Amino acid sequence: MIRDTVYNPVNTYGQRDLIDIGRDVFNIRPSKVKVEEEKNVYFSFLPISSTVPGGGKALFTSTTAGFYLGNRSTTYISTINFTPYFNFRGRYGLPIRSNIWLKNNDWNIQGDTRVMVYPHYTWGLGGTNDNDDKMLIDYKYIRFYQSALKRIKPYFYAGVGYNLDYYVNIEGHDNSKLKDFTGYRFGTGDSKNSFSSGASLNLLYDSRNNSINPLPGCYANLIYRFNTRMLGSINHWQSLYVDMRKYVSLSNGGPKNVLAFWSYYWTTLSGGTPYLNLPSIGWDPYQRSGRGISQNRFRGDKLIYFESEYRRDITRNGLLGFVLFASINSVSEPDTKRFAYWNPAGGSGLRIKFNKNSGTNIGVDYGMSKGYSAVMVTLGEAF
Numbered sequence: 001m002i003r004d005t006v007y008n009p010v011n012t013y014g015q016r017d018l019i020d021i022g023r024d025v026f027n028i029r030p031s032k033v034k035v036e037e038e039k040n041v042y043f044s045f046l047p048i049s050s051t052v053p054g055g056g057k058a059l060f061t062s063t064t065a066g067f068y069l070g071n072r073s074t075t076y077i078s079t080i081n082f083t084p085y086f087n088f089r090g091r092y093g094l095p096i097r098s099n100i101w102l103k104n105n106d107w108n109i110q111g112d113t114r115v116m117v118y119p120h121y122t123w124g125l126g127g128t129n130d131n132d133d134k135m136l137i138d139y140k141y142i143r144f145y146q147s148a149l150k151r152i153k154p155y156f157y158a159g160v161g162y163n164l165d166y167y168v169n170i171e172g173h174d175n176s177k178l179k180d181f182t183g184y185r186f187g188t189g190d191s192k193n194s195f196s197s198g199a200s201l202n203l204l205y206d207s208r209n210n211s212i213n214p215l216p217g218c219y220a221n222l223i224y225r226f227n228t229r230m231l232g233s234i235n236h237w238q239s240l241y242v243d244m245r246k247y248v249s250l251s252n253g254g255p256k257n258v259l260a261f262w263s264y265y266w267t268t269l270s271g272g273t274p275y276l277n278l279p280s281i282g283w284d285p286y287q288r289s290g291r292g293i294s295q296n297r298f299r300g301d302k303l304i305y306f307e308s309e310y311r312r313d314i315t316r317n318g319l320l321g322f323v324l325f326a327s328i329n330s331v332s333e334p335d336t337k338r339f340a341y342w343n344p345a346g347g348s349g350l351r352i353k354f355n356k357n358s359g360t361n362i363g364v365d366y367g368m369s370k371g372y373s374a375v376m377v378t379l380g381e382a383f
Helices: 018-026 178-182
Strands: 041-051 057-067 078-082 092-101 107-117 120-122 135-153 156-172 192-206 217-227 237-249 257-268 302-313 320-331 343-355 360-369 372-379
Touching: 018 343, 041 343, 041 360, 041 372, 057 372, 107 156, 107 192, 120 178, 135 178, 135 192, 156 178, 156 217, 320 360
Parallel strands: none
Antiparallel strands: 041 057, 057 078, 078 092, 092 107, 107 135, 120 135, 135 156, 156 192, 192 217, 217 237, 237 257, 257 302, 302 320, 320 343, 343 360, 360 372
């Protein structure tokens, strides 16, 4: 039997998290029947209030479940993330993402399902548009992505998937027309729908043992998507997404001291791609790119992205830590198809350990770029 070597250097002895602090505050003593370290399921929960695309406040809740479907010496930790939001005025989102590792890592099952009412700003195509040159659009959105990958050799997987995007009643505010604003003709009809349905071919290399809080290792993912009218898509169109990450430890044991690097390239491979399916900053599979840049700020036929982050513990017990990050991205120009403008961003953040056994942190990041800044609160690391 082929098996990955699942190296788990995390030693929770002497470590502290918010669960420990809660037990101390409320004088809760865990049962001695089953010690914490032997549990196979770990939950983390975070309620926050924040701004939503298009303006206004909304209540967000983020729940992450980390669990093992096999012996943790031979099986990676699986995760399910549920991050609903609503604002009592008809705007809501119900996204569920999953990354499941079956026993001995024989299969990796990935899922991304969303039902959303999602108003947001768009700046058109390319990288030359001014911050104030934007348009508010509104639509309902249904996403259903599922893929299954079989291990071919240690750490390397191949498989297939199905991808569905359904944008309902796309319309601009204040009598504005998306087609006129963008100069793009696919998926921009006023009060129209956009439906894309297609298969994908997936390749994955993953030597990380924990996707919630990655430790030294490598990650590479390739997704080739082919949408066809045979599966109900309104247009034939194709895309390619290539994602690469590397994590380097700067210490041997003790407090965390890690450099993390992330790069992805996302491109259309044919004409006819609907506007809202074009590569756009902040629309990578987990919507974590572009901290300090407004989501959708840059969109084009091609997008290239680089980010690096320094992660370090502040306290030896792992309860508190900090990060420093910087990124740069570019989208192709609509006329020349070349990367002509580069858009940098950067910032820093605080990390608070919520659950030491799953490695889940609460992240509070402040990011900024030209003409924009924002505070982001998340469960887990950005990448």
